Amino acid sequence: MLKLTGKNLSFYLLLMPLLLTLGLLIVLPQLDMLGVSLRERISYGEYKFSFLHYTEFFTEPLYWNTFLRTAVMSIMATLLTLLIAFPIAWYIAKVAQGKNKKLLFLACLIPFWVSELVRTYGWMILLRESGIISGFLQWSGLSSGPVELLYNDITVMTGLIYASMLFMVVPLVSTLEGMDDSLVEAAYDLGASTFTVIRSIILPYAMPGVISGCIVVFMLTLGNYLTPTLLGGKHSLWFTEQIFTQFITRFNWEQGAAFGVLLLTLSSLLVWTGLKLSGQSFKQAVAS
Amino acid sequence: MSVTPDLECRGINKSFGQFQAVNDVSFSIPAGSFFSILGPSGCGKTSLLRMLAGFSEPDSGEILIKGKSVKGIPPNKRPVNMVFQHLALFPMMNVGDNIAYGLKRRKVSAQEQQRRVADVLERIGLPGIEKKSIDQLSGGQKQRVAIARCLILEPALLLLDEPLGALDLKLREQMKIELKTLQQTFGTTFVYITHDQSEAMVMSDQVAVMNHGRFEQVGSPQTLYYQPETPFVAGFVGNNNRLSGQVIKTAKDFIQVSTESGHIFHTSSSSILETNTAVEMFLRPEAIHIDRDSDKSWQNTMKGRIDNILFDGGNSQLLVRDTASPTQMTVALPQTGKYQKLRQGEIIKLGWNAEQSIAFKAG
Numbered sequence: 001m002l003k004l005t006g007k008n009l010s011f012y013l014l015l016m017p018l019l020l021t022l023g024l025l026i027v028l029p030q031l032d033m034l035g036v037s038l039r040e041r042i043s044y045g046e047y048k049f050s051f052l053h054y055t056e057f058f059t060e061p062l063y064w065n066t067f068l069r070t071a072v073m074s075i076m077a078t079l080l081t082l083l084i085a086f087p088i089a090w091y092i093a094k095v096a097q098g099k100n101k102k103l104l105f106l107a108c109l110i111p112f113w114v115s116e117l118v119r120t121y122g123w124m125i126l127l128r129e130s131g132i133i134s135g136f137l138q139w140s141g142l143s144s145g146p147v148e149l150l151y152n153d154i155t156v157m158t159g160l161i162y163a164s165m166l167f168m169v170v171p172l173v174s175t176l177e178g179m180d181d182s183l184v185e186a187a188y189d190l191g192a193s194t195f196t197v198i199r200s201i202i203l204p205y206a207m208p209g210v211i212s213g214c215i216v217v218f219m220l221t222l223g224n225y226l227t228p229t230l231l232g233g234k235h236s237l238w239f240t241e242q243i244f245t246q247f248i249t250r251f252n253w254e255q256g257a258a259f260g261v262l263l264l265t266l267s268s269l270l271v272w273t274g275l276k277l278s279g280q281s282f283k284q285a286v287a288s
Numbered sequence: 289m290s291v292t293p294d295l296e297c298r299g300i301n302k303s304f305g306q307f308q309a310v311n312d313v314s315f316s317i318p319a320g321s322f323f324s325i326l327g328p329s330g331c332g333k334t335s336l337l338r339m340l341a342g343f344s345e346p347d348s349g350e351i352l353i354k355g356k357s358v359k360g361i362p363p364n365k366r367p368v369n370m371v372f373q374h375l376a377l378f379p380m381m382n383v384g385d386n387i388a389y390g391l392k393r394r395k396v397s398a399q400e401q402q403r404r405v406a407d408v409l410e411r412i413g414l415p416g417i418e419k420k421s422i423d424q425l426s427g428g429q430k431q432r433v434a435i436a437r438c439l440i441l442e443p444a445l446l447l448l449d450e451p452l453g454a455l456d457l458k459l460r461e462q463m464k465i466e467l468k469t470l471q472q473t474f475g476t477t478f479v480y481i482t483h484d485q486s487e488a489m490v491m492s493d494q495v496a497v498m499n500h501g502r503f504e505q506v507g508s509p510q511t512l513y514y515q516p517e518t519p520f521v522a523g524f525v526g527n528n529n530r531l532s533g534q535v536i537k538t539a540k541d542f543i544q545v546s547t548e549s550g551h552i553f554h555t556s557s558s559s560i561l562e563t564n565t566a567v568e569m570f571l572r573p574e575a576i577h578i579d580r581d582s583d584k585s586w587q588n589t590m591k592g593r594i595d596n597i598l599f600d601g602g603n604s605q606l607l608v609r610d611t612a613s614p615t616q617m618t619v620a621l622p623q624t625g626k627y628q629k630l631r632q633g634e635i636i637k638l639g640w641n642a643e644q645s646i647a648f649k650a651g
């Protein structure tokens with residue numbers, strides 16, 4: 001039995017605002033979303049229970065192709081971000097000293113000064129056919145005609161990685177900073193090569209940071225809308241775009257809701273698989 | 289033919305920018321001995337040890353391990369292992385994996401690894417703890433595991449960087465004896481650095497006293513204690529009363545010093561000193577005799593009032609203030625029961641002979 005007395009009571013009272021926010025802003029709308037996704041409109045204002053919008057997803061190849069593509073691209077973006085962020089985090093945590101350290105950290109933060117929309121338009125100014133890079137290539141004679149750098153997967157990937165960098169660097173820096181340098185020296189002293197030191201000491205030590213960084217980046221990428229749409233154009237085929245189309249363009253809330261639920265399920269499933277594969281618990285990852 | 293020493297250093301220098309951390313250090317360590325480098329914090333001990341381990345290269349000079357120069361050989365290829373100041377046990381591995389880490393790098397078979405880990409744990413007196421995690425161990429156990437992790441590789445040299453620094457006093461006393469025993473059972477050459485003179489004295493066969501990047505003196509603990517060659521060694525190794533004065537007379541075996549406190553003492557000296565040289569005289573608290581009534585004659589005597597009795601069992605001391613000057617002397621108080629009745633404020637006679645003190649030219 002839960003007894004609400006003294007200390008116990010005040011703990012729950014203090015927890016109340018958090019529980020209310022979570023409940024009202026996250027759980028409740030999601031449950032409603034699930035409800036909406038499971039009904040079929042018969043006529044105006046009349047609905048019946050149905051799995052139609054889920055079967056629609058599995059029978060229309062465009063939908064699940066987009067879905068798979070989004071998942072694969074997000075996983076790739078996460079891994080690439082990790083690959084790039086790790087040396088940067090190592091440098092910030094272990095090599096840079098004092099003022100340089102703060103400057104480097106700030107450099108990771110500065111892109112967020114500008115709103116994502118404006119930042120992405122900035123990229124477009126650089127990359128479009130009549131943009132700065134294309135102009136430079138023509139001016140320098142490296143290219144004879146205008147070059148279109150927008151609307152391809154590489155550009156989308158670059159944009160996604162760029163937008164995610166900070167969320168990978170921060171948890172990595174904080175775990176790596178906690179590592180005693182002499183662990184690396186001790187491993188080296190006991191006969192390990194540089195590669196073995198990274199594999200057997202640094203990575204296992206940084207694992208909680210790697211996992212929490214990957215979870216955040218993966219979630220953000222999967223749910224990103226602006227970057228893939230603007231940099232990838234019409235053919236970016238990002239799943240959030242499908243959701244947007246259903247809700248706004250087609251005004252098909254039931255289908256949009258079904259997609260929303262599927263996206264949530266997918267991301268939960270992938271995060272769970274990732275945790276299982278790396279042998280970490282969610283608790284450990286959150287604690288770092 | 290003489291046996292090649294396990295370690296030989298010739299003229300090692302190391303600077304960080306303008307600052308010379310290690311200054312022309314040369315020494316050699318015979319196989320199987322316990323060698324300590326003793327010096328105050330910041331004198332360059334760690335810098336020297338890191339060059340032996342291969343984490344940095346000397347600016348000049350040569351390091352030979354078992355007769356072979358190790359110039360340019362990285363730490364993972366040197367036949368030396370190091371026990372770090374904070375031990376650096378790998379927190380994400382259990383005890384067994386920590387100890388087997390080096391064997392794994394040498395591609396020793398899993399079965400052989402297991403056998404040797406069990407064997408080394410037996411030898412350090414912690415059998416069967418392979419599966420424990422590092423944070424389940426006590427301070428002393430961690431210490432022994434860190435040493436076992438190195439000794440299992442049978443290195444030519446084991447380097448230890450103040451490994452007892454983090455332990456509490458009681459455990460430190462116990463580990464001193466254990467380390468010495470471990471060294472003897474394994475027969476590995478230990479190079480041990482510390483700023484604690486008692487650690488160095490208790491465990492070592494040879495001690496090098498280091499100051500400002502230089503070796504002041506290398507010798508057995510007894511030599512350093514009884515025949516210090518420099519004022520620094522006299523002041524750093526063991527306790528000493530320090531008296532300043534001037535040489536007024538020289539004789540064959542001893543000199544006479546007139547101290548600033550107005551006494552004239554007979555003392556031995558480290559080198560031949562001329563009259564009128566300013567000197568510093570060192571006298572150990574345990575070399576001073578307390579004379580209450582006997583009229584035994586000493587070459588040097590001093591009358592003083594007991595300022596304080598610092599009772600600490602076998603290490604008890606008296607603080608005695610000279611009756612004729614503000615000089616205060618520390619005197620060891622033997623716990624034979626004979627001096628139990630001494631009281632604060634009592635006037636006593638102190639006596640010692642010339643060969644029990646040593647004078648150095650004042651620097």
Ligand SMILES: Nc1ncnc2c1ncn2[C@@H]1O[C@H](COP(=O)(O)OP(=O)(O)O)[C@@H](O)[C@H]1O
Binds near residue numbers: 304309328334
């Ligand atoms: N990597 C380094 N860069 C600059 N100065 C250093 C470096 N390592 C040590 N020192 C300096 O060298 C001196 C000796 O240091 P160290 O060998 O660690 O002394 P100890 O171990 O005897 O306390 C210290 O004054 C320290 O500041």
Ligand SMILES: [Mg+2]
Binds near residue numbers: 330333334
């Ligand atoms: Mg040191």
